[in-house]
Amino acid sequence: MAISPRLCASAVKINSLRLCASAVKINPLRLCGKYPPNLTFFAVKMTILHKIQRSSMHHLFYKLQIPNRQSSVANRTSQVANRKSYIVHRKSSVVTLLLLFGLTLSAQTDTLRLIFAGDIMGHAPQITSAMTAKDQYDYTPCFKYVKPILEQADIAIGNLELTLPGKPPYTGYPMFRSPNALASALKSAGFDLLVTANNHSNDARGPGVVNTIEVLRKEGFLQTGTFKDIRDRSTLYPLMIYKNGFKIALLNYTYDTNGVPTEAPTVVNLIDNEQMAADLAEARARKPHFIIVVMHWGLEYQLTENAVQREQAKFLIKNGADMVIGSHPHVVQPIRMERVAMPDGSEKEALVVYSLGNFISNQQQPNTDGGILFQVDLLKNKGNPQVRLGEHGIIPIWRYIHKNAAGKSTFYALPISRVEQNDKLVPGMPLTAQSSMAKFADGLRKRMKYKELKI
Numbered sequence: 001m002a003i004s005p006r007l008c009a010s011a012v013k014i015n016s017l018r019l020c021a022s023a024v025k026i027n028p029l030r031l032c033g034k035y036p037p038n039l040t041f042f043a044v045k046m047t048i049l050h051k052i053q054r055s056s057m058h059h060l061f062y063k064l065q066i067p068n069r070q071s072s073v074a075n076r077t078s079q080v081a082n083r084k085s086y087i088v089h090r091k092s093s094v095v096t097l098l099l100l101f102g103l104t105l106s107a108q109t110d111t112l113r114l115i116f117a118g119d120i121m122g123h124a125p126q127i128t129s130a131m132t133a134k135d136q137y138d139y140t141p142c143f144k145y146v147k148p149i150l151e152q153a154d155i156a157i158g159n160l161e162l163t164l165p166g167k168p169p170y171t172g173y174p175m176f177r178s179p180n181a182l183a184s185a186l187k188s189a190g191f192d193l194l195v196t197a198n199n200h201s202n203d204a205r206g207p208g209v210v211n212t213i214e215v216l217r218k219e220g221f222l223q224t225g226t227f228k229d230i231r232d233r234s235t236l237y238p239l240m241i242y243k244n245g246f247k248i249a250l251l252n253y254t255y256d257t258n259g260v261p262t263e264a265p266t267v268v269n270l271i272d273n274e275q276m277a278a279d280l281a282e283a284r285a286r287k288p289h290f291i292i293v294v295m296h297w298g299l300e301y302q303l304t305e306n307a308v309q310r311e312q313a314k315f316l317i318k319n320g321a322d323m324v325i326g327s328h329p330h331v332v333q334p335i336r337m338e339r340v341a342m343p344d345g346s347e348k349e350a351l352v353v354y355s356l357g358n359f360i361s362n363q364q365q366p367n368t369d370g371g372i373l374f375q376v377d378l379l380k381n382k383g384n385p386q387v388r389l390g391e392h393g394i395i396p397i398w399r400y401i402h403k404n405a406a407g408k409s410t411f412y413a414l415p416i417s418r419v420e421q422n423d424k425l426v427p428g429m430p431l432t433a434q435s436s437m438a439k440f441a442d443g444l445r446k447r448m449k450y451k452e453l454k455i
């Protein structure tokens with residue numbers, strides 16, 4: 001009886017792949033810890049070859065069975081059942097093949113997950129609520145519900161829109177001066193990088209700029225946008241980040257410092273086309289895989305970006321930015337893929353998040369009671385510098401102020417969909433707060449119409 005060489009070959013192929021998948025899944029876990037990578041791959045290869053031989057025998061046997069059954073009318077039902085089982089077997093093999101394809105791809109792909117959070121504000125009621133005793137502050141509770149999300153990022157980035165002068169008086173609007181304890185709470189919440197060029201950079205004057213930088217660096221943050229002096233800037237700017245096989249350049253600028261002059265020798269990066277073009281040229285010269293520019297721009301409370309932001313975004317893209325992330329309006333503005341004609345005639349497109357809104361604040365104006373986390377996976381094949389965007393989308397955040405029986409407040413940054421999935425997540429959250437959150441979420445979702453990530 002003839003065996004179809006095509007079927008047999010494909011059967012062997014499919015099965016060996018299935019077995020490869022299981023070998024790849026099991027063996028590296030066992031082997032990686034013990035052997036160098038080359039030996040690990042050799043061991044996996046040998047396992048695969050062995051399993052291919054076994055699967056070939058299995059399929060040969062399986063194919064030989066089918067013609068015998070065809071000769072018996074009495075075994076018709078059994079034959080149909082076997083055909084079905086064979087089809088199921090083939091289907092599961094195809095699924096396995098796809099799984100293996102995914103495994104192979106992921107083995108060859110570097111991934112970097114970035115999460116960008118909006119404005120981290122320090123209004124007076126936030127300072128009061130964080131006070132635990134005289135000159136003692138604890139902001140840890142504020143971030144307990146977002147911590148599991150931020151921790152999933154390879155790099156979580158936020159805009160620190162306040163200063164850390166290191167000593168009282170601690171003040172809210174209009175001169176934001178918060179206790180150092182806020183920095184340690186942000187670190188333990190999972191933030192890795194804070195940008196500090198914004199209109200409040202100079203709220204504690206020159207010493208405040210320096211102390212903020214020193215506190216953040218001591219806490220282990222990457223930080224950029226403001227500098228102790230020009231030497232600090234020339235050494236550390238553009239900020240280069242090396243992670244998961246990626247080399248990223250990150251830049252940060254603000255439109256102004258609320259008219260508070262920058263005291264020498266400190267430096268606050270201002271939006272200035274000539275300076276930004278020079279910095280981007282410097283970034284490009286360092287041959288990063290990806291360039292991100294975080295901009296503090298736009299008009300407060302405007303739900304759409306303005307022409308100046310669009311023009312600046314295009315300028316940055318033309319000069320090398322691969323992604324632009326915005327903050328300052330305190331409300332969420334659109335996310336758009338902007339297209340720019342490059343000097344060589346080609347067209348470049350880059351994602352621009354015009355404004356992330358607030359991450360945490362005490363602002364009361366419409367739409368300022370929340371914001372988004374923007375999460376994006378950068379992907380690149382090993383050995384290939386070309387970066388592409390993987391899954392990306394928004395995670396809506398709402399600021400909730402909980403008041404306990406004694407009237408003491410606690411500020412929380414809440415991941416909205418987690419609260420929607422479990423209305424008991426935040427103990428004691430009243431219905432009025434839940435409906436305010438729903439109102440914010442509804443408005444945001446209607447306006448943005450952007451992919452919301454499942455968390």
Ligand SMILES: [Zn+2]
Pocket residue numbers: 161198199200296327328329
């Ligand atoms: Zn601002």
